[in-house]
Amino acid sequence: xxxSHALQQMQVPLLALVLVGACAAKMSRALRARSVTAVLDxxxxxPPRLRRPATMAVCLTELCLGAGILLTSGRAWHGWAxxxxxxxxxFFLIAMCxxxxxxxxxxxxxxxxxxxxxxxxxxxxxxxxxxxxxxxGLVSIPAGELTLPxxxxxxxxxxxxxxxxxxxxxxxxxxxxxxxxxLGYAEPCELRAAPPQRALAALHRSRSWRRQAHLICAGNPxxxxxxxxxxxxxxxxxxxxxxxxxxxxxxxxxxxxAIRSAVVRRAGQVSPDDGFDRRQDxxxxxxxxx
Amino acid sequence: xxxxxxxxxxxxxxxxAQATARVARRQYFRAAVFARPGALPGADDTPGPDDTxxxxxxAERGAAGAGRFRTVTGTLVDASPHILVVGTGEGERRLTxxxxxxxxxxxxxxxxxxxxxxRVVIRLAPGRRDVADKVWASIGRVAGTISASDAGQLIxxxxxxxxxxxxxxxxxxxxxxxxxxxxxxPGNLIDVIGLRRGATLEALIPATSQPADLASRVTRGAAVxxxxxxxxxxxxxxxxxxxxxxxxxxxxxxxxxxAAGCAESGCAAAALTAPGPxxxxxxxxxxxxxxxxxxxxxxxxxxxxxxxxxxxxxxDRCLTCGTSPRGRVxxxxxxxxxxxxxxxxxxxxxxxxxxWP
Numbered sequence: 001x002x003x004s005h006a007l008q009q010m011q012v013p014l015l016a017l018v019l020v021g022a023c024a025a026k027m028s029r030a031l032r033a034r035s036v037t038a039v040l041d042x043x044x045x046x047p048p049r050l051r052r053p054a055t056m057a058v059c060l061t062e063l064c065l066g067a068g069i070l071l072t073s074g075r076a077w078h079g080w081a082x083x084x085x086x087x088x089x090x091f092f093l094i095a096m097c098x099x100x101x102x103x104x105x106x107x108x109x110x111x112x113x114x115x116x117x118x119x120x121x122x123x124x125x126x127x128x129x130x131x132x133x134x135x136x137g138l139v140s141i142p143a144g145e146l147t148l149p150x151x152x153x154x155x156x157x158x159x160x161x162x163x164x165x166x167x168x169x170x171x172x173x174x175x176x177x178x179x180x181x182x183l184g185y186a187e188p189c190e191l192r193a194a195p196p197q198r199a200l201a202a203l204h205r206s207r208s209w210r211r212q213a214h215l216i217c218a219g220n221p222x223x224x225x226x227x228x229x230x231x232x233x234x235x236x237x238x239x240x241x242x243x244x245x246x247x248x249x250x251x252x253x254x255x256x257x258a259i260r261s262a263v264v265r266r267a268g269q270v271s272p273d274d275g276f277d278r279r280q281d282x283x284x285x286x287x288x289x290x
Numbered sequence: 291x292x293x294x295x296x297x298x299x300x301x302x303x304x305x306x307a308q309a310t311a312r313v314a315r316r317q318y319f320r321a322a323v324f325a326r327p328g329a330l331p332g333a334d335d336t337p338g339p340d341d342t343x344x345x346x347x348x349a350e351r352g353a354a355g356a357g358r359f360r361t362v363t364g365t366l367v368d369a370s371p372h373i374l375v376v377g378t379g380e381g382e383r384r385l386t387x388x389x390x391x392x393x394x395x396x397x398x399x400x401x402x403x404x405x406x407x408x409r410v411v412i413r414l415a416p417g418r419r420d421v422a423d424k425v426w427a428s429i430g431r432v433a434g435t436i437s438a439s440d441a442g443q444l445i446x447x448x449x450x451x452x453x454x455x456x457x458x459x460x461x462x463x464x465x466x467x468x469x470x471x472x473x474x475x476p477g478n479l480i481d482v483i484g485l486r487r488g489a490t491l492e493a494l495i496p497a498t499s500q501p502a503d504l505a506s507r508v509t510r511g512a513a514v515x516x517x518x519x520x521x522x523x524x525x526x527x528x529x530x531x532x533x534x535x536x537x538x539x540x541x542x543x544x545x546x547x548x549a550a551g552c553a554e555s556g557c558a559a560a561a562l563t564a565p566g567p568x569x570x571x572x573x574x575x576x577x578x579x580x581x582x583x584x585x586x587x588x589x590x591x592x593x594x595x596x597x598x599x600x601x602x603x604x605x606d607r608c609l610t611c612g613t614s615p616r617g618r619v620x621x622x623x624x625x626x627x628x629x630x631x632x633x634x635x636x637x638x639x640x641x642x643x644x645x646w647p
Contacts, residue, residue, distance in 0.1 A: 190520075190571035193548070225316060225574035226547040228520070228645060232574075234319055247319045262322040 003157065006149075010161040011140035012073050015088055018133060018169065019066030025115035026059045042102050042111045065091060073146035082141050089137025096130035103127070117175035117182075129172040136165075189229035189252045196224060199231035199250040199257075208261040212246050215239055215263060226252070239263060313593045316576035359423070359588065359629045362412045363538070366427065369404040374422060376410060385412060385422045394635055395427040396485045396494050409486065413628045426634050429624075430486035430530055431497065432457050433600040436478050443490075446480055449599035452532045456490040457482060463494045470496035479603055483635060486530075497527070497637035498606045522570060524619035525608035526581060526641035527601060528627035528634060539629070540595030541579055542621035544602045545570035570619065571645060578646035581620055585611035585639045586631030591646050592622070608638035619643050 043054040065088045072081035099111050099122050110119040111126055118126075149155045170176045200221075203209050215237035222245075223234040231250040238244065243266040251257035362385065364378035374385045387393070393401050395408075404410070408427045415421040432455040434448035444457040457480070459467055471480055479501050482493035529542060573579075575594055582589040601618035608614040610633075620643055624634065632639045 188571075191569050193572075223312070223316070223319075225576065226572055227320065227574050227577050228571050232316070232320060232323070234315075245319065247323045249320075249323045260323050262319075262325070264319065264322050 005143070006154070006157050006161055008139055008143035009146055010158060010165060011136040012069055012085075012143060012146050013162065014165050014169070015085075015133065015136055015140065016066050016069040016073075019062045019069070019088070022114055023059050023062040023066060025117060026055070026062075026112070027115075029115035030055075030059075042098050042109070042113075044106055044109055045098070045101060061091060075145060078145050081145075085137055085141045085143075089134050089141070092130050092134035092137055096127055096134060099127050099130055114173075114175045117178045120174060120178070123174060125172045125174055129169065132169070132172065192252060194226075194231075194252045196226070196231065198254075199224075199233070199252075202257050203233060203248055203250050203259060206259045208248060208259045212237075212248075212261055212263065215244065215246050229253075237263070239265060242266065313576040313595070316574070317578065317593075358416055359631055360414045360419075361625050361628045362414065363625060364410065366404055366406055366408045366410050368406060369401050371401055374401065374404075374410070374412070374425065376412065383420070385414075385420055387422050387425070388415070391422050391424060393425040393427065394429065396492075399427075401425070411624060411628055411634065424628075424633070426628075428486045429483065429634050430491045431481075431483045431528065431634075431637075432491050432493070433481035433497065433527070433529070433604070434479070435603070436474060436476050436480055439474055439476055444474060444480065448529075449597070451596070457484075457493050458490050459493045460484065467493055467496050470498070471500040473500060481600070481604060481637070483637060495635060495637070498604060501604065501606075520571065520645040521642065522619055523584075523615050523640070523642045524617040525606065525614045525638045526583070526620040526622055526627070526630075526632070526643075527608075527618055527638045528622045528624050528632065529600070530624055536623075537593075537595050538623055538625040539592060540623050540626060541581065541592045542596040542598035542601065542623075543570075543573055543577070543579070543594040544598035544618060544621070545572055546594065546597040547572040547574055573645065579620065580644040580646045581622070581626075581630065582642045582644075583630045583632060583639045584614075584642055588630045590626065590630055592626055595623070608640050610636055610639045612640060614638075614640040 043051045043058070046054045065084065068080070068084040069088060071077055072079075072084050095113070099113075102109060102111055103122055107121055109121060111122045112118050113122075113126070149158050216235045217238050218236050221233040222236050223232075225232050229252045231252065233248045233250065235246045235248075236243070237246040245264045245266065247262045247264060249260045251259070362376055362378060362383060364376040364383070366374065367377045367382055368375040372387050374387060376383050376385060387401055393399050393404065395403055404425075404427050411426045411429065412422045413424045415423040432446045432448065434446045434455070436444050437447045437454060438445040442459060444459070446455045446457055448455055459474075459482075463484075467482060468474075471478075471482070474480070481497040482491070482495065483497050484494040485492045531538065573594055575596065577594045578591055579594060580589060580591045598618065598621040601621040604618055605616055606618070607616050618638075620641055622630070622632075627639075628634060630639070
């Protein structure tokens with residue numbers, strides 16, 4: 001087996017993997033968002049009524065081509081192999097043109113080539129990748145039937161070519177950086193949606209709650225709000241003969257949230273309304289809320 | 291609006307003074323629960339709270355940046371080429387117009403074109419209490435989802451806490467608006483600035499370009515630039531007060547925690563439950579934001595007074611001074627926008643917002 005023949009043959013698994021991966025990424029996005037048109041991408045070049053069918057057509061084409069390349073690589077259906085590989089090459093060349101168009105007319109949108117991972121506007125690397133994959137499709141046409149190489153230098157050559165090609169595709173794929181970032185990403189607490197019931201449950205189990213429970217004279221908080229990584233709960237209370245407010249801060253964290261508390265006496269407190277004018281003067285025209 | 295309850299499940303701007311009081315109480319409670327022993331009067335072992343601790347000082351420091359503007363809003367009583375008499379809640383004020391002070395009334399106009407009875411917003415010259423720097427007469431803005439369209443008049447839904455707004459597109463501005471907003475059928479988004487004529491806005495200026503998708507299909511755009519977890523940049527826009535008694539200074543924030551049951555976020559309309567324009571930290575009505583106008587350098591600390599229902603729908607950029615990162619990060623009240631040096635007819639300014647303190 002010559003190097004050029006090995007090079008031709010190794011395009012087949014590469015193309016199949018890229019096509020099936022792209023289809024899986026798009027379907028995963030659609031399933032999570034429960035909508036085919038969940039994210040704006042290259043199909044935004046079409047009129048709104050055509051976006052859904054266009055997205056479905058791209059996804060289906062990728063799946064068919066990916067599966068077709070794999071199925072025709074063996075002895076069975078090998079007669080269709082050249083046609084499928086030519087169609088794959090055409091598909092990637094059209095994709096390259098679409099990315100160029102997208103950069104021209106909607107430079108603010110991602111191409112959506114690999115679903116959510118392709119949300120950034122495509123750069124020259126994305127154009128280059130589509131072109132390289134198109135060229136790989138053309139190169140693979142005369143590769144013939146895909147066979148397992150005998151153990152030894154031939155297998156090492158095949159493996160080396162395959163790994164090199166994957167590294168080359170990764171180098172021209174902006175999605176790789178996004179994928180690595182996601183693998184190491186934990187959503188910051190200030191961006192995390194959290195039901196207030198969780199804060200209440202954590203509070204009622206806490207030592208702070210038990211310590212202040214004798215002051216609290218209502219079952220439900222008089223006010224409750226979320227700010228960044230903390231829930232705040234205010235309960236009306238009575239400390240001896242004076243009215244007070246018992247304030248709790250519960251951290252937005254799924255397990256063992258930090259909880260802080262304070263007792264604020266109401267006696268002698270100026271009502272907020274009375275304080276507004278004074279604060280407004282002090283704040284030099286800022287909101288009376290200060 | 292005054293009749294609406296100021297319950298914990300309502301946006302701040304639903305309830306006027308009651309909600310403003312709640313904003314102040316929340317600031318006080320937050321300071322109390324994080325105060326070190328002895329640092330806060332009235333918390334735990336140190337009784338006697340009577341003010342929001344240090345907030346005014348901190349706010350003043352935050353506002354001490356360049357470009358300190360004040361505004362006067364009210365009803366025009368009389369106008370001459372050099373003097374405006376404006377009726378405000380505290381009485382009449384006479385303001386001097388400097389030569390060259392711009393007066394906006396649908397376009398740049400002479401002061402004598404203003405009519406008594408018009409609502410005016412006047413930005414004062416820095417350091418002067420009675421000299422007008424710029425005047426806007428009868429300016430209004432409508433941003434939201436078109437709910438009905440009939441014979442050149444549109445009805446726009448701006449959220450559940452605001453009444454539907456009627457918009458009539460001025461024939462003189464129709465071409466300009468149709469270029470930026472080609473789809474004026476129900477379900478599409480619109481954001482226009484114009485002259486307020488009673489309950490109807492005569493649209494004259496498109497405030498942005500129409501998003502490609504229907505309001506019900508708004509999807510998350512690219513994230514705003516975040517320099518840290520508490521600081522983010524994007525576009526700051528403005529909105530008109532929903533009612534006369536509404537808190538004049540503040541921010542409608544697009545990421546008020548949905549679990550708080552804010553009326554606008556909980557709106558049944560799919561358009562208003564759209565994902566936010568960016569990954570913004572969850573805050574509540576009453577949170578403080580330091581908003582900096584990157585075009586003028588003016589900075590102010592303002593409370594979150596409501597949910598930016600309309601701001602959630604637009605993923606546009608502001609081009610007032612350079613190109614802002616995508617997404618509306620703050621929807622300021624009309625007065626706050628003008629006091630930060632923003633030109634109301636330009637719709638937005640590039641802003642950097644920091645959660646305060």
